[in-house]
Amino acid sequence: MRLAPHWRVRAQRLQLRGEVCQCCGERLFPPRDVCPACHQPADKPFAFCGEGTVYSFSTVYEAPKGYERFGPYTIALVRLKEGPLVTAQLTDIDPADVRIGLPVEMVTRVLREEGEDGMVIYGYKFRPVLEREAAREEARA
Amino acid sequence: MRDVSIIGIGQIEVGEHWDVSLRDLGARALLAALADAGIDRPDALYVGNMLSGTLGSQEQLATLIADWSGLRGIEALKVEAACASGAAALRVGVMAVAGGTHDIVAVLGVEKMTDMDGEEATAALMTAADAEYEGIHGTSFISLNALLMRRYMEEMGVPQEAFAGFPINAHANAVNNPNAMFRQALSRDTYTRAPMIADPINLFDSAPICDGAAAVILCPADRAREFSSRPVRIAASAVATDSVALHDRRDPLFLSAVHASASKAYRQAGIGPEEIDLFELHDAFSIIAALSLEACGFAPRGQGTRLAADGEIGPRGRMPICTMGGLKARGHPVGATGIYQVVEATLQLRGLAGANQVPGARWAMTQNIGGVGGTAITHILEGQG
Amino acid sequence: MIMRPSREVGIVGYGAYVPRYRLPAEEVGRIWGGGQAGYPVREKSVPGLDEDTTTMAIEAARNALRRAGIAADELRAVWVGTESKTYAVKPTGTIVAEALGATPHTQAADWEFACKAGTEALQAAIGLVGSEMVRYALIAGVDAAQGRPGDALEFTAGAGGAAYILGPREESLAYCEGSLSYVTDTPDFFRRAHERYPSHGGRFTGEPAYFRHIERAATQLMQELGRKPADYATCVLHQPNSKFPARAGKALGFTAEQLAAGMLVSDIGNCYAGSSLIGLSAALDRARPGDRILLVSFGSGAGSDAFSFVVTEAIEERRNRAPLTWDYVRRRHPIDYGTYVRYRQKLRMH
Structure with a gap:
């Protein structure tokens, strides 16, 4: 059981x-x-702040051991607003809708589970920025 | 510093060796190289290998193979640099001979990837990446390369079909290599219809999971003719590194370690890219072939695929690459690959490359890459007639 | 019977979360039949493969924190009410607190009382803030409910929830006038330890359980406060299906209009511990200063907590600091029953 590396x-x-x-x-x-x-x-x-845009992406059809349950899924390099690139999965999106430049926001999701009796590992993923009525109203005004 | 020469080579056919173990694969290639050089007992053995611990639960590998080859007692060490482990072991061997520590050194690259199922092998290959910040997100090694390819296509305006020339050349060359894994030609049509494994990387853009072993024997250049009628001089041996994680690079589309190691190698050899007669590059993925050609000065940025499209990369083209099939079609038993490249370049410089012989080859460059460009190791070899 | 803290307490921030996927009731009907007399909901929300109670609580809590405009390390409690804990032993609250940045000087715990676990925590947090032990406490009611395949509850067992930050009345966007609980030992619905799906008493879950507890808690609270249904802009009830809250609301004397703002069950199903609390967040999204909101939860086993809130001026400025409840409800991606079976891990792979 691997605990400390995730906790750290x-x-x-x-x-x-x-x-x-x-x-x-x-x-x-x-x-x-x-x-x-x-x-x-x-x-x-x-x-x-968790905001960024998709720099590049790929859909994984052959998942490594431990990730089979989630496949196929899309991984991406996300350019954070403050500068750095991060590697992370995209979530709540169909692979066909992903494009370079897509604005995304950070969410916390299950990255993997260490078996049914092991630790659940949570971490950052990115999803398309939630469409908000308030933002639409602002745009209209 | 002493000049170093290659005086013996040995290789095992790349493939799925269900009935041969890791140690026996290694011993067979090693013994073949020792026989080629006419040597019974080298001073030292350096073994390049990436996955014996993860896939084979076996470390202390060099000691085990030394023993299994009848060399119990000699200096034996494993060298690891992910997919560049083979060339890394060669680098250590070159330093040992050049520095005068040893006279006769055996360098072996060996990998057994088929002893575990595909998911395990996929996960094991990911140990070449940043485990805490890339691997944990379920990235496969293929998908990291796919991120590069997608961005390259977008930024450089290059369509996916433009990469077809690399696997087509690799397969065409493998047809004539008895040690290659895929000895059949690939048509453009088959490439176009291939299934995606991590889009935009399709089945033929990616090197296979396989087993293999290859070895070379080194000695000081001034003693080379005692052992070989056609020795090959190692004119350059250069390692450079970059960040392990793609996301830590300012410009992911420029393989800076590849550029730096090639530049150092050119300086050591006293030649430039225009004098290289053949280039065994690290075509684990088609995108890496294109980026390597660009980083090593064979093509301007964004133009790497054009060489392949214009047919200039065949054995009789302007810049022959992957002359015996490359990683794509000879196969990519990761830790062994760097030594296969050197064995094949040696065959070319000895004039023994058969139907794939590059006419009048004098200078050959081999380049082995660890991870997605984290480690780059370039060797330049010169035929000694 | 009414409970009031010595210092007046209110909601200083709130946030909702609903996952993206929806399973239409007809899809369940297509596989298992039923629906001749209409479906209990139109569709229900389904968490994605990488979502669970913890991740949903984190997003709802982040939204609450944005609305409150306070620093995460000012929270002295992070309490999660749920019946679908990720770990049987190990608090969800610690993970949520860590994700918010509220650690280490905070309480963190999970609360359990079937579908009223969230309001149980809400009431306790009002006490904690009201006693002046702490200034701010966060509670969340969230569930990723599991319905046994083919069971009536499979139509409705949804996912989602809401989080609230409680603080002093003067900082609140809605303050609490008083609350009241009505609890009896009624075994209408339960899940034994180690069982994957709950068992329920069919019609026994209705009159002696849901209706009796909701109606008595609401009636008693309004009576002690001297309020009548007409005093309320909105009444939010626990929503196991679309019929129960409509019937209970009517029996209490509320009009369909008063129930509408907090009614989400037809669009997202029953979010269990999140059900009444996400109804409240939808109501707050539309509330005007001065509005009164009555909130009544129901948890099997059984009990109801009733709360009377008064909305303040602060609602106008804080509302749009975070996504509205309907921003999530509208973000819908319908799936078929097969995808649902996969997402909810109903196939045994080993």
């Missing part, structure tokens, strides 16, 4: 928490000890 990254998985480099201002996801842009120590937590 809970803030990243559940809150999309990364870091901002205090030297060069680079926003980092995932967080790491050394900023890859300026090579200075990075340690200030930064919560990403």
